[in-house]
Amino acid sequence: MQKFDFLDIFYRFTTRDFGANLAFHVGDEISAVLANHTFLAKKLGYKKDTLVHMKQIHSNLVHIVDEQDHFDTPPTCDALVTNKKNIPLMVMVADCTPILFYDSTCKAIGVAHAGRAGTFTNIVSNVIETMKNEYGSKVENIFVSIGSAIGVCCYEVGSEIYEESKEKFSYAFEIRDKKYYLSINKILLSQLQECGIKEKNIENEGICTACNTQEYFSYRAEGKTGRFAGILMLK
Numbered sequence: 463m464q465k466f467d468f469l470d471i472f473y474r475f476t477t478r479d480f481g482a483n484l485a486f487h488v489g490d491e492i493s494a495v496l497a498n499h500t501f502l503a504k505k506l507g508y509k510k511d512t513l514v515h516m517k518q519i520h521s522n523l524v525h526i527v528d529e530q531d532h533f534d535t536p537p538t539c540d541a542l543v544t545n546k547k548n549i550p551l552m553v554m555v556a557d558c559t560p561i562l563f564y565d566s567t568c569k570a571i572g573v574a575h576a577g578r579a580g581t582f583t584n585i586v587s588n589v590i591e592t593m594k595n596e597y598g599s600k601v602e603n604i605f606v607s608i609g610s611a612i613g614v615c616c617y618e619v620g621s622e623i624y625e626e627s628k629e630k631f632s633y634a635f636e637i638r639d640k641k642y643y644l645s646i647n648k649i650l651l652s653q654l655q656e657c658g659i660k661e662k663n664i665e666n667e668g669i670c671t672a673c674n675t676q677e678y679f680s681y682r683a684e685g686k687t688g689r690f691a692g693i694l695m696l697k
């Protein structure tokens with residue numbers, strides 16, 4: 463789904479057929495992963511070496527990207543922002559949620575990797591606050607695209623997670639057969655709303671990666687697997 467049609471950005475969520483696994487830490491040969499990146503860059507029309515990806519650590523840390531960042535120096539963080547043109551930002555996922563941010567007025571962008579930890583510590587708010595502070599963004603001008611991730615149908619969590627977070631996020635849990643299932647998507651939408659992002663400015667793909675492994679990588683459904691990506695660039 464690509465609801466938004468902006469002239470000055472390029473954005474895309476990849477699937478398995480976009481050059482397969484993009485992550486260096488999942489056991490694939492480095493040369494094979496590099497080849498996948500080269501293929502993807504060619505297919506989507508950007509320069510591979512200018513792309514900035516992340517060493518993702520399930521934090522809520524945001525890194526501000528400038529011309530010094532490039533493909534071979536991924537910062538350790540879970541979100542990136544920039545107002546520089548022609549620097550594609552990439553978030554990699556397999557069940558966690560990839561989120562893309564675009565301020566159409568200030569011409570600034572951001573990407574975030576929202577796993578459970580990053581979501582519980584409100585990484586989307588950190589991205590939006592950083593865009594406000596760094597680029598003068600106003601929330602009413604920010605558009606958000608939420609990519610596919612594991613759904614509440616498949617994302618079972620332990621009772622300890624339910625116990626420790628039910629006060630804050632009770633609305634996001636489903637209990638079926640005495641098992642606890644969590645909707646990260648519901649939390650993200652709620653957090654975006656709290657930040658003041660307009661509903662019409664949010665695109666929500668909402669496909670469960672674990673139910674759709676023919677198209678997406680799913681850590682839960684497959685164990686050792688690859689990563690697909692959300693990519694966003696200012697043109």
Ligand SMILES: [Zn+2]
Pocket residue numbers: 612613614615616617670671672673
């Ligand atoms: Zn599912």
